[in-house]
Amino acid sequence: MIVYFCYGWTGWLFFTWLPTFFMHGRGLDLKNSALFSAGVFLSGVLGNTAGGVLSDRILKRTGNVVAARRNVIIGAFLGALVFLAPVLFVKSLPVMAASMSLSFFFLEMTIGPIWAVPMDITPKHVGIASGLVNAGSAVAGIFSPIVFGFVVDHTGNWTLPFAGSVGLLAIGMVMTFFMRPDIALDKSADSDDETRHGLKLADRLGH
Template sequence: MKGRRESEHFPRVVSMSTTDERPRVRPTPILLHRRRGMVIVLLCVMYFIAYFDRNNIATAAPQIMGDLHLSNAEFGLAISVFSLFYALLQIAGGWVGEKFGPRLGLLVLGVLWGLSTLFTGMAVGLVTLLVARALLGLSESATFPTATQAMSRWVPRDRNGFVQGIVHSASRLGNAAAPITVAWLIQLVDWRFSFISVGVLSILWALIWYLMFRDRPRDVRGISKVELAEIPDIPKAADRPPVPWRRLIRSILPVTLVDFGYGWAAWMFFTWIPTLLVSTYHQNISKYGLATSAILAGGVIGDWLGGVLSDAILRRTGNARNARRTLLLIGFIGAIVFMVPLVFTPPLPFAIATLALAFFCLELTNAQLWSIPMDVAPTWSGTASGMMNTGFGVAGIISPIVVGALVDWTGSFAFPFGLSAGILVAATILAAVMRPKVVDPIAPPEERVTA
């Protein structure tokens, strides 16, 4: 009974004293004299490109709607089509990524999402835009679960939060860089050029990834024994037991629901900030590009800081569940507090400040949501993270359509911000009570710990 009870909790990732006063534990090095530094840099570039691409369409929204004669609701439908395919294939995509491995998986996915971005720049109406965004959702559905599988193979378990924070900081840097860069490209050429150039860059990244990455660290020539001892040895697909679907679903489903709440609010920022600044505050393209970048820059810091702080709590307490939950609660509550003033349409400077602070707090939670699948199911982290990220994808289906329709109906973003704050309240309550359990029979007994 003791072994069964211990296996239900997060793995012990560092040696901890059983006394109340725990020794100070140094974090495992991530970049210094380690081959995994190259892997993390490559993944940071991928996350940057992927989220630059996602915010590309939001920044170009006024021009796309004008050029293709789309309403707010029709544009929201284009965003939701991406999310429909993104959500439906999350779990299957994560499973396929595990079967074929991150090296081949991200090569194929990177080429596909690069082509879909090129096609977005060639859209001539609503139908062609929908087809291009559907292909992008299909290709990106497996991208981040497969990247998480790559991290599980290369990252020490006491740095899960830090690395997830770093790569998602890179994604938010892509979010923040897109508005000002795309606004400049639109003024210099047109909105189509921004999609074509990013598509080419995506394909180039995929080729570099395939040349430089290996699925198993032990297959890298010259890697040190020290580094190999610091990271888990994930078996090849053929050597792993079958995915324990029922146990995995029970453990991850509450996290998926919390991720839905996060995703609803995040899609508000990813999709509608430029339109908000144009329609409510009457900003031109040069001004709204800079303001949107300033707002989304808060997420760069939030993702990094959230990962650093939760890993610090983990090393001090040995309890990953409490470490992730603490930052989830801090982030969600902060985002709610800073979203409430937006219901009353404050003056522009105050709106920009509260939007930036709300997004900063919201992004404190992102590294936690992606770390939990790595904590509880490192052997099947691709499948588990796909399950978790389904919540974000489903939110992306519903949120843009609902928000677009509400804005068309009311002529204001006040009600959508109030609705987002309410959904975050529900996510906060669930985050406080959920208890995800370890599903990893391969983990040795010394890496398991009771709560």
């Protein structure tokens, strides 16, 4: 949930503020703002697909669910952070647009593997687990656009809100190391149930 919150914070900034950012933050007209925004979002579509394909291929070749899920997410967060950081100080619009496109590409690479994690951890309760994960992004979606607007209103700086995104991407990358898609909670629960059943049976036989 925390990792997906960190994804959602930056993702919702792009989804809600990007066209306005190009219009008012970089002085573009409506048409050019739409074109630049479309380019960034298209890169996200490609990244979304690439993340899922990469995760599946790693899992198929290695059988290592940690490498296929956790490592892909960590690499994607790192790429998103590295390419988002220049937005804070570059002045060239083409460079900024390219940087944001690459950042969004890597950010969206997290989608496939992170949604596979609930299925890896608890396949018997994947609906509940997925709902909890999605709640992390939903909470970010509530506050992230508000904070962006608040910062711009009070500072007049359209790039400053992305500093918070850089920080949260770093936090998300660190928190991903604590994800254990190789440990299925359902198996642990089944094992505990079997142990309790065995103890009860032994107790009855003892009496």
